[in-house]
Amino acid sequence: xxxxxxxKTLVIKKPLKxxxxxxxxxxxxxxxxxxxxxxxxxNAILVFHALTGDQFVTGINPVxxxxxxxxxxxxxxxxxxxNKYFVICANVIGxxxxxxxxxxxxxxxxxxxxxDFPVITINDMVNAxxxxxxxxxxxxxxxxxGGSMGGMQVLQFISNYPDKASTVVPIACTSSHSAxxxxxxxxxxxxxxxxxxxxxxxxxxxxxxxxxxxxxxxMAAHITYLSKKGLQExxxxxxxxxxxxxxxxxxxxxxxxxxxxxxxxxVDRFDANSYLYITRAMDxxxxxxxxxxxxxxxxxKTKAKFFVISFTSDxxxxxxxxxxxxxxxxxxxxxxxxxxxxxxxxxxxxxxDVPDFLKTLKNFLDKSxxxx
Amino acid sequence: MKTEYKIIVDLIEEKTRVLDVGCDDGTLMESLxxxxxxxxxxxxxxxxxxxxxxxxxxxxxEGNAELDLKQFPNDxxxxxxxxxxxxxxxxxxxxxxxxxxxxKKAIITIPNFGHWKVRLNLLIKGTMPITESLPNDWxxxxxxxxxxxxxxxxxxxxxxxxxxxxxxxxxxxxSNINNSNLFYKNLFAELGIxxxxx
Numbered sequence: 001x002x003x004x005x006x007x008k009t010l011v012i013k014k015p016l017k018x019x020x021x022x023x024x025x026x027x028x029x030x031x032x033x034x035x036x037x038x039x040x041x042x043n044a045i046l047v048f049h050a051l052t053g054d055q056f057v058t059g060i061n062p063v064x065x066x067x068x069x070x071x072x073x074x075x076x077x078x079x080x081x082x083n084k085y086f087v088i089c090a091n092v093i094g095x096x097x098x099x100x101x102x103x104x105x106x107x108x109x110x111x112x113x114x115x116d117f118p119v120i121t122i123n124d125m126v127n128a129x130x131x132x133x134x135x136x137x138x139x140x141x142x143x144x145x146g147g148s149m150g151g152m153q154v155l156q157f158i159s160n161y162p163d164k165a166s167t168v169v170p171i172a173c174t175s176s177h178s179a180x181x182x183x184x185x186x187x188x189x190x191x192x193x194x195x196x197x198x199x200x201x202x203x204x205x206x207x208x209x210x211x212x213x214x215x216x217x218x219m220a221a222h223i224t225y226l227s228k229k230g231l232q233e234x235x236x237x238x239x240x241x242x243x244x245x246x247x248x249x250x251x252x253x254x255x256x257x258x259x260x261x262x263x264x265x266x267v268d269r270f271d272a273n274s275y276l277y278i279t280r281a282m283d284x285x286x287x288x289x290x291x292x293x294x295x296x297x298x299x300x301k302t303k304a305k306f307f308v309i310s311f312t313s314d315x316x317x318x319x320x321x322x323x324x325x326x327x328x329x330x331x332x333x334x335x336x337x338x339x340x341x342x343x344x345x346x347x348x349x350x351x352x353d354v355p356d357f358l359k360t361l362k363n364f365l366d367k368s369x370x371x372x
Numbered sequence: 373m374k375t376e377y378k379i380i381v382d383l384i385e386e387k388t389r390v391l392d393v394g395c396d397d398g399t400l401m402e403s404l405x406x407x408x409x410x411x412x413x414x415x416x417x418x419x420x421x422x423x424x425x426x427x428x429x430x431x432x433x434e435g436n437a438e439l440d441l442k443q444f445p446n447d448x449x450x451x452x453x454x455x456x457x458x459x460x461x462x463x464x465x466x467x468x469x470x471x472x473x474x475x476k477k478a479i480i481t482i483p484n485f486g487h488w489k490v491r492l493n494l495l496i497k498g499t500m501p502i503t504e505s506l507p508n509d510w511x512x513x514x515x516x517x518x519x520x521x522x523x524x525x526x527x528x529x530x531x532x533x534x535x536x537x538x539x540x541x542x543x544x545x546x547s548n549i550n551n552s553n554l555f556y557k558n559l560f561a562e563l564g565i566x567x568x569x570x
Binding site: 305307326327330331333335336337338339340341342356359360363364367368370371 | 389419422423425426427428429430431432433434435443444445448
């Protein structure tokens with residue numbers, strides 16, 4: 001892992017009781033902000049990142065030196081307009097961009113936690129991040145927005161803190177991780193665990209890195225973020241810098257080379273144990289079960305205005321799972337809008353240049369802000 | 373704004389909850405919010421139109437009335453509006469029953485297939501009528517269950533709902549429909565507008 005400079009950190013002194021039963025306190029929460037908070041402090045948007053995201057939503061990520069993960073959607077005059085809104089995003093706990101995670105040292109033993117780090121949940125993540133509101137003295141956020149695991153945090157946040165946001169935008173997500181979702185995450189975890197260098201999670205103490213395992217995990221996951229049609233159109237059966245098949249196991253096809261590249265760049269910026277912890281948190285997410293089988297009850301206490309967005313080619317968190325959230329909200333007469341955006345870009349659509357999506361998100365936020 | 377919408381706005385009481393089924397680009401919803409301070413929701417099947425509605429700050433879900441009305445609890449709206457789309461459903465009976473389950477009242481408008489131009493068109497040309505309000509050919513029309521004002525009145529007795537108010541729209545003129553003038557209204561009205569209840 002590269003050194004962590006330019007990371008803002010809030011040390012959370014208040015004890016946080018985790019779902020696993022353990023309590024943590026004095027732990028770091030790394031965050032970044034964009035735009036400025038207005039005088040009445042009612043223009044703040046808390047953005048939640050997805051599995052492999054971090055707090056560096058837009059602009060150049062100071063650690064990876066690449067564009068922030070949501071640069072298409074967040075920035076001056078963009079969907080989430082930083083000229084207008086104060087955008088806050090925190091690295092989730094369990095993550096590896098400065099927030100309390102498995103690569104940190106356990107103060108009691110002075111050893112790196114590794115898999116001794118407590119298992120965290122989506123609920124724990126939002127309970128940690130709500131402290132940012134106190135830090136900035138924000139009584140109520142204008143909006144909570146996030147896609148994929150970020151969307152799960154959005155749902156959990158408004159369920160836990162019904163009065164703390166005026167608008168709620170879950171994108172390409174689900175209220176309950178499906179068997180297929182869990183299966184793909186397990187594949188990734190097993191890829192990491194089968195890398196000899198993982199050493200039962202103690203690789204940082206051993207000065208080794210399970211790069212192979214983590215990159216296979218990323219390759220498998222990456223396929224789930226794209227659509228069959230998108231892959232076919234982009235790569236088809238095109239060969240990689242060669243005119244004919246080589247009758248071997250090199251990357252003959254462009255898609256192979258692309259996935260290998262995606263895997264190799266991922267290991268430079270992500271921690272293998274964090275990957276285990278965060279995928280686990282996603283798998284444990286079941287807001288329906290938290291409310292005894294009735295999702296509507298998760299939203300009964302809030303008066304917030306919801307806008308749910310899904311994508312036609314997203315088969316990881318398909319439209320129907322997003323629509324289940326809409327149905328639960330309509331069942332209690334909540335203020336909810338919904339649109340399925342047409343896109344061939346699969347689950348990743350929310351991160352990419354999909355003009356209908358970007359325009360609709362902007363319209364929803366800007367109109368709601370005017371009417372607040 | 374279309375006269376049809378003006379009539380609907382007049383029929384709806386202030387500060388009520390209204391669901392506009394097939395809300396199109398949200399013109400009616402906007403007018404209801406502005407003029408009657410209504411809590412308006414919409415369902416619209418076209419993605420583009422949903423996006424237009426969102427750009428107007430309206431609360432709309434993308435969906436199909438035949439599949440998506442069932443998510444709303446009984447009596448969750450004071451009014452449910454269905455503008456000129458009853459004839460496009462596979463099962464209009466189920467749709468009307470759903471409208472009256474979800475809403476305490478429903479406002480349904482129908483393009484009148486009994487209008488003299490439609491009748492004359494079929495009589496003289498011998499082909500399926502094409503008029504200003506019914507511009508499609510028989511093979512590409514979404515309207516699979518056309519009916520007349522008289523048919524609709526008859527339908528209310530068959531599937532048992534009450535018609536509280538029936539209005540005829542002819543050349544932007546609005547008039548009441550009653551039993552004694554039904555024959556004429558069915559011949560001269562372009563549009564029938566009905567306020568119904570269970």
